[in-house]
Amino acid sequence: MTIPNIPDAQSRWRCTRCGNLTRFDVIREQRANEFWHFDLAGNHIVEDQELVIDELKDVRCRWCGAGAAVELIARIDEE
Numbered sequence: 001m002t003i004p005n006i007p008d009a010q011s012r013w014r015c016t017r018c019g020n021l022t023r024f025d026v027i028r029e030q031r032a033n034e035f036w037h038f039d040l041a042g043n044h045i046v047e048d049q050e051l052v053i054d055e056l057k058d059v060r061c062r063w064c065g066a067g068a069a070v071e072l073i074a075r076i077d078e079e
Contacts, residue, residue, distance in 0.1 A: 011074055017066040023062035024062055
């Protein structure tokens, strides 16, 4: 099974099986380097984050459950 790329401003996902354009279950693997700043009470804020790995593992249509049927298509410009 080929996993489609992540959509951008010029593209979107579409399920070729049911026509869905809006609902997908996405599994991604991410790894990041982060700088955590703790206050004296022990609460933290992530002040800096560098994404080291961001890999798309699986995309499935939320409506019909198809995975292999999800494809990347061009967005249609509305004028």
